Amino acid sequence: MPAQRDTLDEFLDLAAAQFKVPRSNLSADDDLFKALKIDSLQALSLLTRLEQHFNIELPDYEMQGVSDFRTLAERIQSRL
Numbered sequence: 001m002p003a004q005r006d007t008l009d010e011f012l013d014l015a016a017a018q019f020k021v022p023r024s025n026l027s028a029d030d031d032l033f034k035a036l037k038i039d040s041l042q043a044l045s046l047l048t049r050l051e052q053h054f055n056i057e058l059p060d061y062e063m064q065g066v067s068d069f070r071t072l073a074e075r076i077q078s079r080l
Helices: 004-018 032-036 040-054 069-079
Strands: none
Touching: 004 040, 004 069, 032 040, 032 069, 040 069
16 A cells, blocks of 8 residues: 555646646645646546546545545545
């Protein structure tokens, strides 16, 4: 199981690549919608990619209220 730091870094790398945002512009406590300049449909696309990458399933109820990278990485980590 990767460490939480590794999970966060992988997540940030994937998000930056998917939405063509410089990785250096993203930090753990950023609001992912604002930092990536995405809407909810694009966020769903990112979640699908994360689920495939980490080979996990993130239930909708666990995602409610999650808007920063760190919290989402913690939810991913808890499923690994």
